[in-house]
Amino acid sequence: MTLTDWLYQATRKLSRESAEQVRREIQEHYESARDTALACGSTSEQADRQALAALGDPRSANFEYRRVLLTAAEAKILRGGNWEAKAFCAHGTLRRALTAIPALALIAAIAFFATGRIELAKIALAAVVMTGLLFAAPLLPVYTAPRARIFRLVKWAAIAGAFALIMGADAMKMSWLIFSSLWPIAWIEWTRTSIRRKLPVARWPKQLYL
Numbered sequence: 008m009t010l011t012d013w014l015y016q017a018t019r020k021l022s023r024e025s026a027e028q029v030r031r032e033i034q035e036h037y038e039s040a041r042d043t044a045l046a047c048g049s050t051s052e053q054a055d056r057q058a059l060a061a062l063g064d065p066r067s068a069n070f071e072y073r074r075v076l077l078t079a080a081e082a083k084i085l086r087g088g089n090w091e092a093k094a095f096c097a098h099g100t101l102r103r104a105l106t107a108i109p110a111l112a113l114i115a116a117i118a119f120f121a122t123g124r125i126e127l128a129k130i131a132l133a134a135v136v137m138t139g140l141l142f143a144a145p146l147l148p149v150y151t152a153p154r155a156r157i158f159r160l161v162k163w164a165a166i167a168g169a170f171a172l173i174m175g176a177d178a179m180k181m182s183w184l185i186f187s188s189l190w191p192i193a194w195i196e197w198t199r200t201s202i203r204r205k206l207p208v209a210r211w212p213k214q215l216y217l
Contacts, residue, residue: 008059009059010033010034010037010055010058010059012065013033013059013062013065014029014030014033014065015065016065016066016069017029017033017062017065017066017068017069017072018030018069018072019069020069020073020078020079020080021069021072021073021076021077021078021079022076022077022078022079022081022082023079023082024077024082025072025076025077025078025082028076029072029076033062036061036062037058037059037061037062038058040057040058040061040062041054041055041057041058042054044057044058075205076205077202077205077206080198081198081201081202081205084195084198084199084202085202085212085214088212088214088215105142106142106143106146108138108142109134109135109138109139109142109143112131112132112134112135112138113131113132113135115131115134116128116131116132116134116135119131129172129173130173132169132172133169133170133172133173136165136166136168136169137166137169140162140165140166144158144162144217145213145217149216149217150213150216151216152208152216154216155215155216155217158216158217159196159217162217166189166192170189199214199215202215203215
C-alpha cells in the first residue's frame with residue numbers, strides 16, 4: 008500500500024474540505040515519521056514502510072475522521088440549506104409571499120370552523136403549523152444554542168401535534184403513514200445534529216439553529 012492508497016481509504020465519504028485537511032495533516036505526520044526513520048539508519052524503502060505503518064489502519068482512521076469532520080452528505084445538506092436561506096433573504100417579495108401563507112391558512116381555518124366544516128378546519132390549522140415552521144422560522148430571533156434547543160423541542164412537538172390534529176383518533180392506526188412522512192425530515196434533523204456537534208457555534212449558519 009502506498010501513501011496515496013492510504014489517503015484514499017482514510018478520506019472516503021468526507022467532504023472536500025475535510026479530506027484536504029486530513030491529507031495535509033497526514034502528509035506532515037508521514038514526512039516526520041519518514042525523516043525519523045531515515046535518521047535512525049533506515050533505507051528509503053524501509054522509511055516509507057515504517058512511516059506508513061505508523062499511520063495505522065486507514066479504515067479505522069476513516070471511521071474516526073467521520074465522527075469529528077464533516078462528511079460529504081453533511082456538507083451537501085449544509086450547502087443546500089445555506090442556498091435556500093440566501094434565496095429566501097435576498098428576495099423580499101418572495102419572503103413576504105411565503106410568510107403570508109401561514110396567515111392565509113389561519114384565516115381559512117377560522118372560516119372552516121365558522122361554517123362547521125371541522126375536518127377541513129383541522130387540516131387548515133395543521134397547515135398553519137407546518138408552513139409557519141417552514142417559512143416563518145427563519146425570521147425568528149433564534150441565534151443562540153439554548154434558544155435553538157428550545158425551538159427544536161417546540162418544533163417537533165408542533166409537528167407531532169399537527170399530525171395528531173389531522174388524524175385524530177386514528178393517529179395510532181396510521182402511525183406508519185406518520186413515520187413515512189416524517190422520516191426524511193428526521194433524517195435531515197439527525198444530520199444537522201451531527202453537523203452541530205462538529206462545528207463550533209460561531210460557525211453555525213441560521214439553518215443549524217432551527
